[in-house]
Amino acid sequence: MKKSSKHLAFGASMLALSILPATAYDSVTDARLASPEPQNWLQFRGNYAGWGYSPLARINAKNVSKLSVAWVYSTGQLEGHQSPPIVNNGLMFVTSPGNQVIALDAKTGAELWRYQHQVPEELMQLHPTNRGVALYGDKVYFGTTDAKLIALDAATGKEAWQVPVADWKSGYYITLAPLAAEGKILVGSSGGELGVRGFVAAFDASTGKEAWRTFTIPAPGEPGGDSWPADSYQRGGGSTWVSGSYDPKTRTTYWGTGNAAPWMPDTRPGDNLYANSVIALDIETGKLKGFHQYHQADAWDWDEVSTPMLIDYQREGKTISGLVHAGRDGYLWLLERKPESIGYVASWPFVRQDVFTSVDPKSGRPTYDPSKTPGTGKTVHFCPSLWGGKDWVPEAYNPQTKLLYVPANNNLCSELTGEKVSYKAGKLYIGVALSNILTNVRMDDKALDHVGEVQAWDLSTGKQVWTHKYKEMNWGPLLTTGGDLVFGGGTNDRKFHAFNAKTGDMLWDFPTNSGVTGVPSTFEIDGEQYVAVQSGWGVDAQRMQGAFDAVLPHKTVVPQGGAIWVFKLPKQG
């Protein structure tokens, strides 16, 4: 404590002079992003493949029980803190709600600079959160809740440029971490619940000039355009609110897309391409190279936005250049990356799912139980709930254990009644009463037994290797490491946990200031490994808590307020 108050006394200008000479910043190149150094965490999921994996092993299953706090920093913000501490050779960049970027000395926790973007006073912020920065060259990039992309000088925090990505007045907003590759900064947009038309757009990293924009919802006359009636594509959703992944070998970027809008499928007869899909785009041109729609004509609010994972897995003696996704629809999807398409390999439910009656073994197209498919004027009970088997919260893959780790919500169901809705720019475009959404959760004995899970899957056999159960929800993004560990928060008891990656035994947990919905990261400085995560409960975790409170005999209060927590092992001797 004494040390940090000394730093404060010296003041920020001294820090800027002594710690950060303009030449000190290690420029982030395509080569570094494609094969990140073990000591760094350079992007949202640590690598382009979307793994959430670090080979660092100083903190491991044998010593993790001794993990202790290195430093902590209060963001000064309420609401959902979801972004990973991103680290480039000792410098940490973190975003928080309130459109804020903070740069810190990753070893000491000293603040280097802080940037806040002013949003228009008329802006409505349904999801006041942010999932992190992208690093590229000497700049730091982030998106804002008024749909701007902003580039800052990494060393000083000075704004280099900002560009409007889309019209916030029509409901577009950005919460994802941008993806940086090949001289471009890629972003998508949130706003599916406001009737936006989803897209992925690329901007020149040095100038901010738009290079290309590919809509996730095709217009009439374009391939897939006939899967929408009349002009409904213009507000068809398919929003892209979590970063994509990138395959540098084929120069292809993969993005997950949100549900079709509005929620009730009878308002938009057809398959509604490319909503609820993964799409493959050419990094140079944005041209659509392939897609796989996980489920057509969505009726359940099952966005499939989480970062598509590029994993090569074994299947019947063959190595498959794979694409893996634990769906909000409750199925684990194994796909294949092909040069000009995406192939279906296998799928199975990883949580209780009563909607799909079958999945075509060739195409992967599901068939639905009509009694489990909501519609306008129709009330339906279905599982998993509208938050799905897994929402945006990222899975993790460990190439050493060869296991996929999934932060799941099992046993949970919803009841929804569709109602008529009309479109008005910038207004909600859902078609289910808000009072229904706030109380949608249905919990039977199974759900009362437990909901949250951390699951480990062997993709080659389809076997569930271990499962850790939490009594209530799990909204904790996962990190896995070469130290045979899996880290994640997500519970409403404010805890951050470490598991043995092979057995699922919980080896350590720590109660933070608030609930942990942040993406954890890990890095190394001067031979010491650190694990970092933001704590700060809010947005959908908080909404699910509200829905639980509506049906459970007890209420749970999770205090709000964000903090960056950084842990390390105590010095020996």
Add this chain to the structure above:
Amino acid sequence: MRTPGGRSSGECLTRRTALHCLALSMATGMFGEGGPAFATGVDSARPREGDRLVAEDSEGKPKALQLLDIKIGDKPFGAFPFNPADGIKREGSRLNRIILVRFDSSELTPDQLARSADGVFAFSGVCPHRGCDVTEWNDKDRMILCYCHLSQFDPRNQGAVFAGPAPRPLPILPLKSEQSEIVIAGEFSSEPGGAKAID
């Protein structure tokens, strides 16, 4: 060291009048600022004494809301103010959205009654937390509820925060009635809108 951002976009929206805003947005050419709402027949000025109210989704010539339009125990009724002299709706700013809720006047104290028009209360329809439209009703506690992050406001206690993350009360707008028409009797108790981004 701290670098404030948002040079261009905040500017025009802090102005009270549509004209300023329109001029600025045309000059700077910012995508998504200003917009067609300012073209004709609407106004962004805040509601004032004597204004009447019109249902938020109604189109054409505004029809003033009557006391009878607002039912006891119903969800908040969304409306915008308009100037009865020229019929111009003040919907150029979404911060002028107003919600109405009604109580049985026999159960209100004289103070509460004085802020209402025969048991009808008016509040800002924009949540002081993060600016969502306030639309919902907690019937058990008879509180106004914001669906976005579940803030609740007490309509009988001048919009005081009853639950949730909102940092301040929902601004109240005093009402009176004239020949059973709802009439605005003053200004918002405080500026409507969500918390400012920079703190």
